[in-house]
Amino acid sequence: MQEAAVANMKTFSRVVVCGVISEYTKAEKRAAPDMLDVVYKRIKIQGFLAADYMSVYQDFLQKRCNYLRGGEIQVLEDISSGMESIPSAFVGLFRGDNIEKKIVQIAEE
Known part of the structure; x- marks a missing residue:
């Protein structure tokens, strides 16, 4: 899936990665994108942790609850x-x- 996504990305695309629970217990080799595409297309891949954004969590929670109550997200x-x-x-x-x-x-x- 990752290879297909990278192959179809535009130049200067950006990807965020958070949570790879399916990879925590894998014994076999992990999948990786075609690095030539990443370089030639200048794709930025950046990981983050939810803890990086704890300072805005209360604001997020309030807005998300309002969206759920209003039916704006399911x-x-x-x-x-x-x-x-x-x-x-x-x-x-x-x-x-x-x-x-x-x-x-x-x-x-």
Whole structure:
């Protein structure tokens, strides 16, 4: 996926990277973009940590809650059902199987 993204990026593109949970436990070689494309297209790849932005967290939280209440953004939920799905749901987090927010529903409300 990363190779396809880099191959289709424009000159002077920028990429931000935060969170690579699927890579934490991989034993095999990790994927890397075609570095020739990164150089020739002058692509900037920069990582960041959420902790870098703790000073603006309260403002973000207030705005995000307002957007959610107003329906301006929607939460995507990846829901698995039942206690028996907990182990595979947990392992799937490390493989990047989930979409957005992972939930295991234990019982109907």
